[in-house]
Amino acid sequence: MTLTDQVTPPGHVEAPEPADVADLGAARPLRADVWRRFKRNRMAMVGLGFILLLALVAAFAPLIAPYGITERASGQFREGPSVDHWFGTDDIGRDVFSRVVYGARVSLRIGFLATAISLVLGLLLGAISGFFGGSIDTIIMRITDVFLAIPYFVLAISVATVFGRSENSIIVILGITGWLFIARIVRSSFLGLRRLEYVEAATALGFSRWRIMFRHVLPNALQPIIVYGTISVGAVILAEAALSFLGVGPQEPTPAWGLMVSEAKGSLTNAPHLLFFPAGAIVLTVLAFILIGDGLRDALDPKLK
Amino acid sequence: MTSYIIRRLLLIIPTVFIALSFLFVLFFALPGDPANLIAGGAERNIPQQTLDQINERYGLDNPLYEQFTDYWQRTVQWDLGESYLSRRSVNSILGEKAVASLRLAIWAIIIEIVVGIAVGLLSAIRRYSLSDKLTTIFTALASAIPVFVLGFVMQWLFAVKPNQWDWPEWARLRTSGIGPNSWALFFIPTGEQWRYLILPAIALASVTTALLARMTRGSMLEVLRADYMRTARAKGLRERDVVLRHGLRNAMLPVVTLIGLDFGTAIGAAVLTETTFTWPGLGSQIAQSVSDRDLPVLLGLTLVVVLAYAFVNIVVDVSYAWFDPRIRLGKGEHA
Numbered sequence: 001m002t003l004t005d006q007v008t009p010p011g012h013v014e015a016p017e018p019a020d021v022a023d024l025g026a027a028r029p030l031r032a033d034v035w036r037r038f039k040r041n042r043m044a045m046v047g048l049g050f051i052l053l054l055a056l057v058a059a060f061a062p063l064i065a066p067y068g069i070t071e072r073a074s075g076q077f078r079e080g081p082s083v084d085h086w087f088g089t090d091d092i093g094r095d096v097f098s099r100v101v102y103g104a105r106v107s108l109r110i111g112f113l114a115t116a117i118s119l120v121l122g123l124l125l126g127a128i129s130g131f132f133g134g135s136i137d138t139i140i141m142r143i144t145d146v147f148l149a150i151p152y153f154v155l156a157i158s159v160a161t162v163f164g165r166s167e168n169s170i171i172v173i174l175g176i177t178g179w180l181f182i183a184r185i186v187r188s189s190f191l192g193l194r195r196l197e198y199v200e201a202a203t204a205l206g207f208s209r210w211r212i213m214f215r216h217v218l219p220n221a222l223q224p225i226i227v228y229g230t231i232s233v234g235a236v237i238l239a240e241a242a243l244s245f246l247g248v249g250p251q252e253p254t255p256a257w258g259l260m261v262s263e264a265k266g267s268l269t270n271a272p273h274l275l276f277f278p279a280g281a282i283v284l285t286v287l288a289f290i291l292i293g294d295g296l297r298d299a300l301d302p303k304l305k
Numbered sequence: 306m307t308s309y310i311i312r313r314l315l316l317i318i319p320t321v322f323i324a325l326s327f328l329f330v331l332f333f334a335l336p337g338d339p340a341n342l343i344a345g346g347a348e349r350n351i352p353q354q355t356l357d358q359i360n361e362r363y364g365l366d367n368p369l370y371e372q373f374t375d376y377w378q379r380t381v382q383w384d385l386g387e388s389y390l391s392r393r394s395v396n397s398i399l400g401e402k403a404v405a406s407l408r409l410a411i412w413a414i415i416i417e418i419v420v421g422i423a424v425g426l427l428s429a430i431r432r433y434s435l436s437d438k439l440t441t442i443f444t445a446l447a448s449a450i451p452v453f454v455l456g457f458v459m460q461w462l463f464a465v466k467p468n469q470w471d472w473p474e475w476a477r478l479r480t481s482g483i484g485p486n487s488w489a490l491f492f493i494p495t496g497e498q499w500r501y502l503i504l505p506a507i508a509l510a511s512v513t514t515a516l517l518a519r520m521t522r523g524s525m526l527e528v529l530r531a532d533y534m535r536t537a538r539a540k541g542l543r544e545r546d547v548v549l550r551h552g553l554r555n556a557m558l559p560v561v562t563l564i565g566l567d568f569g570t571a572i573g574a575a576v577l578t579e580t581t582f583t584w585p586g587l588g589s590q591i592a593q594s595v596s597d598r599d600l601p602v603l604l605g606l607t608l609v610v611v612l613a614y615a616f617v618n619i620v621v622d623v624s625y626a627w628f629d630p631r632i633r634l635g636k637g638e639h640a
Contacts, residue, residue: 043441145316146323149611153576153588154328157595158603162334234449241451242577246592261454268461275461279454286449294445 037299044295047288054285058104065098069255078271087277090260091267096274099255100281106256107285110171110240111233117175118236119229122182123218129183130190131213141187144180152177153242160248167250170243174236185228189221227297234289241282257282310623317615322377324611325604329376332600333369340365343389363389376604385605390597395605398590403609405483406586409579410571411492412502413509418564421514422553425521425560429529430548440518447515456508456581463504478504481583505582509575513567520563524556531555558628565621570614 038044057064067073072093079089087096129140147155156177163169193199194217202212241258243249250256257278264274340359344351360366364375379386385395428440460480467477477500484501488494494502528534529552537551538544579589587606594602 142319146320146327149320149615150324150328150607151570151576151588151591151610151614154591154595154603154607154610157576157592158328158331161595161598162331238449238451242453245451245453245577246580247596258451261451261457265453265457268457269465272461272465275454275457279451279457282451282454283446283449287445290445290449 034296034299038295041295041298043291044299047291047295050284050288051292054104054288055108057101058108061102061105065095065101067095067098069099069102070094070253071098078267078274080271080273088271088273090274091263096260096277099260100257100277102255103257103260103278103281104285106167106250106254107237107240107282110167110174110256111237111285111289113171114174114178114236114240115229115233117172118178118182118232119225121176121179123186123225125179126183126186127190127213127218127221130187131194131209131217133191137187140183144183147177148180152239153246156239156243157246157248160243165248165251167254167256170240170250173243174239178232178236178239182225182228182232185224186221189224190217193217193220223300226300227293230296231290231293234286234293237282237289238286306623306626310619313619313622317612320615321608321611325380325608326373326377328604328607329373329600330369332598332603380604380608385608386601388594388602389599390602395601398602399587399605399609402585402587402590402606405584406575406579406588408488408492409502409505409509409575409584409586410568412506413513413571413575414564414568416506416510417514417517417567420510421517422521422560424514425518426525426548426553428518428522429525432526437522440522444515444519447511450511452508452512452577453581455511456504456578459504459508480504483585505578505584508581509571509578513563513570517560517563517567521556521560524559525552528552528556558625561624561628562621565617565624568617 073085073089073095076085076089076093078091079085081088085095085097087100090096090099125140129137156173159173159177160170163173190213199212199216202216207216237257240249240256241261244256244258245262247262249258249262252259260278261275261282264271264278267274340356340363343359343363344355364372367375383396385399387394388398391398424440424444428437431437463476463478464480466472479501482501484498485496487496487498529548533555534547534551537547542551575584575586576588576592578584579586580592583589587610591603591606591610593599594606
């Protein structure tokens with residue numbers, strides 16, 4: 001086996017495709033450029049397709065699900081997949097397929113809303129920290145130090161135990177425990193950007209510091225945050241599942257995927273389908289967000305490829 | 306360098322203080338009377354006299370700030386109190402659980418290093434090959450599976466199925482508990498022990514192995530393009546030496562960071578894995594004590610985890626300078 005053959009020669013530059021050459025110099029909005037590169041990434045497109053499909057399923061859940069989430073089929077407990085019940089029935093005779101379909105609503109809502117909370121907190125605090133510096137920077141960074149020092153699940157289950165287990169409080173808990181890394185990423189982008197010429201120019205023009213911070217610096221610091229935010233939606237869905245497993249997630253009869261999986265652990269021997277279908281839904285959804293995030297990273301920064 | 310290390314060590318003190326104080330205060334916001342819980346649970350009707358005795362014994366009627374100062378006065382002398390539930394001293398619980406956690410963590414890290422680096426390296430030098438693509442898919446998949454789902458699937462495959470299909474005895478693994486707890490040289494399983502160790506170790510290693518493989522691949526791809534790689538080839542070194550001695554070594558910096566951080570995580574944050582496999586370590590005990598509201602155990606164990614994590618972080622940062630002498634610690638340090 002020689003290793004030489006497979007290695008790309010150093011300094012080798014991939015030949016640009018003809019379309020690239022033709023477009024060189026043509027003014028094109030950045031967004032179209034990113035989208036063009038993103039489209040070429042097949043895995044990322046598959047991920048995006050899956051999430052769009054899932055969003056449709058969530059939106060039209062009542063039309064798709066053949067049964068209600070609490071509806072019980074009499075006498076059919078823990079039955080395997082069949083024509084009537086595509087994903088089988090659970091311990092008390094509820095249709096697993098319907099619950100997984102409705103679960104898409106729960107997971108997407110938790111994933112997007114908690115990530116939105118984290119993004120708002122992280123962007124705001126990270127921007128303030130990186131732009132103003134000084135003692136406010138020190139305070140914010142020490143706060144992130146403290147909370148990053150506590151293992152994530154110890155923090156999350158402690159907060160969840162205190163704030164209760166409704167779906168909304170889970171969203172808030174995952175939101176307020178998720179902003180730490182975002183703040184750090186934003187801060188380090190801001191540290192690099194605030195010394196650039198255009199910031200100086202804007203200052204010289206007499207713009208207020210908040211305007212410069214949000215109108216001029218922030219758009220340039222967004223790239224890593226877009227990627228992190230996308231992957232983070234998946235990470236939040238995973239975290240929700242983990243909280244359910246530890247008994248501090250959403251409660252019955254919420255059709256949360258994580259809750260369904262953790263309830264399946266007692267039935268591994270005689271009803272493994274109770275584990276596989278909701279678990280499959282979690283894995284595919286999280287995977288899709290990871291693939292989209294990876295695709296975005298490559299599309300936003302072609303140098304990395 | 307020394308002043309940098311001292312400064313970092315001193316910074317641990319406020320961090321730990323605020324982190325534990327936060328958890329301490331948080332638990333006073335919990336609904337329910339702790340004395341009631343200690344006496345046996347919220348549902349039972351407990352005589353007032355018993356409640357008074359418990360409050361007296363643990364100082365639970367004192368105002369919050371008094372309990373708070375009292376807690377810290379004892380904690381700085383490493384008197385971590387005793388469990389509300391089992392009355393065992395937190396120190397003895399700690400001794401037992403930390404050892405179990407450490408053993409599991411060591412094996413998870415061994416798996417992570419061996420598999421993660423090997424897969425990442427192969428994937429990088431055979432970029433775009435089938436195995437590279439498979440690696441990309443599997444590493445993404447491993448990051449997407451909740452650890453406990455992986456645990457359940459492995460339990461189903463290696464413990465439920467072998468019984469149904471009547472597999473030979475040697476192929477059957479155990480899915481819960483720590484087993485005979487027999488070890489040689491602290492961490493090498495002896496006798497039947499490996500049957501109990503292997504599944505939780507793989508589960509704990511899964512996510513970090515995937516991350517490490519991705520990071521090794523990315524870092525290696527960057528290094529492979531470097532000028533010194535061309536130089537190494539030009540002077541006629543064998544490809545194996547070029548890749549391993551010049552490439553891998555330079556690609557190790559971010560990789561070592563990750564391994565260090567993972568070790569901290571594996572000790573403390575193995576909450577899910579340990580709970581799934583009922584491995585009696587720090588993580589599962591912390592999760593249990595949160596739901597039992599066993600504050601002394603929660604705080605004592607978290608204290609140790611936070612300290613371990615902080616020390617590991619410092620070691621990792623210092624090792625930067627060792628791996629890459631161009632990095633000077635403490636100068637303009639503000640990141």
